[in-house]
Amino acid sequence: MLMTTGPIGVFDSGYGGLTILRQIRATMPQYDYLYLGDNARAPYGERSFEVVYEFTRQAVRYLFDQGCHLVILACNTASAKALRTIQQVDLRRFDPKRRVLGVIRPTVEVVGNISKTRHVGIMATDGTIRSKTYELEIEKFYPDIQVTGEACPMWVPLVENDEYESPGADYFVRERIEHLLSRDPQIDSVILGCTHYPLLLGKIRQYMPQGVHIIEQGGYVATSLKDYLGRHPEMETRLTKGGNIRFLTTERAEQFREKAAVFMGETIEAERVQL
Numbered sequence: 133m134l135m136t137t138g139p140i141g142v143f144d145s146g147y148g149g150l151t152i153l154r155q156i157r158a159t160m161p162q163y164d165y166l167y168l169g170d171n172a173r174a175p176y177g178e179r180s181f182e183v184v185y186e187f188t189r190q191a192v193r194y195l196f197d198q199g200c201h202l203v204i205l206a207c208n209t210a211s212a213k214a215l216r217t218i219q220q221v222d223l224r225r226f227d228p229k230r231r232v233l234g235v236i237r238p239t240v241e242v243v244g245n246i247s248k249t250r251h252v253g254i255m256a257t258d259g260t261i262r263s264k265t266y267e268l269e270i271e272k273f274y275p276d277i278q279v280t281g282e283a284c285p286m287w288v289p290l291v292e293n294d295e296y297e298s299p300g301a302d303y304f305v306r307e308r309i310e311h312l313l314s315r316d317p318q319i320d321s322v323i324l325g326c327t328h329y330p331l332l333l334g335k336i337r338q339y340m341p342q343g344v345h346i347i348e349q350g351g352y353v354a355t356s357l358k359d360y361l362g363r364h365p366e367m368e369t370r371l372t373k374g375g376n377i378r379f380l381t382t383e384r385a386e387q388f389r390e391k392a393a394v395f396m397g398e399t400i401e402a403e404r405v406q407l
């Protein structure tokens with residue numbers, strides 16, 4: 133049976149999207165949320181365009197089948213490689229009234245108000261950097277800004293494997309930051325373009341020179357979503373408001389429960405599902 137109302141779906145390849153969900157829920161606690169982490173197939177960062185698109189499409193379809201009318205791709209890699217095709221091709225087939233939104237646009241929109249030198253760095257997965265989505269989006273809003281992308285392929289594995297507070301993490305965080313800033317010493321603002329990176333924030337702050345602004349996405353995505361729902365009452369009325377949250381994972385529920393608690397700062401329950 134077709135459900136006319138449902139929770140907001142939030143999708144990520146793994147745990148990273150929880151940093152976005154946490155901020156969205158803090159801003160709008162009244163809604164119900166359904167989080168899906170494709171942990172069995174994470175990380176997506178090094179995967180091809182076709183594979184990320186296919187996995188993301190399956191996840192969106194699954195969340196739609198669970199009754200979600202609005203799905204947030206809380207993953208930059210999926211937003212970079214799959215969002216546009218899903219919006220332009222798949223939604224028409226699934227249900228043109230449903231919506232899928234990403235995390236890149238809300239982040240890009242604020243960068244022009246933050247950078248003074250008009251030199252901006254992006255730290256993200258290899259897939260996001262190679263897609264050049266940030267460059268293209270920033271060019272549309274702020275053509276005067278020069279963008280330098282830095283792929284940080286070790287950062288997601290550090291987070292996924294609970295090594296984000298280890299001395300090994302210091303090494304990889306420091307060398308990527310130094311490499312980025314050696315490529316463009318005029319950078320005064322750096323976007324953390326991966327939803328896993330807030331877990332490394334302590335170390336990123338430690339190695340980022342003073343005066344370089346670190347742009348975290350969560351708050352901007354939450355504000356942008358709130359604004360979107362204010363402008364789209366036809367979608368807002370299709371969201372259930374019970375303040376509930378459910379977690380789904382494609383890997384072991386027990387493992388997800390333990391790790392997600394760290395990201396969310398509270399104990400949670402999780403169910404395993406197959407896409």
Ligand code: DGL
Pocket residue numbers: 144145146148149174175176177178206207208209210257260288325326327328
């Ligand atoms: N959290 C995802 C992002 O924002 C990437 C993690 C992955 O490589 O799967 O890009």
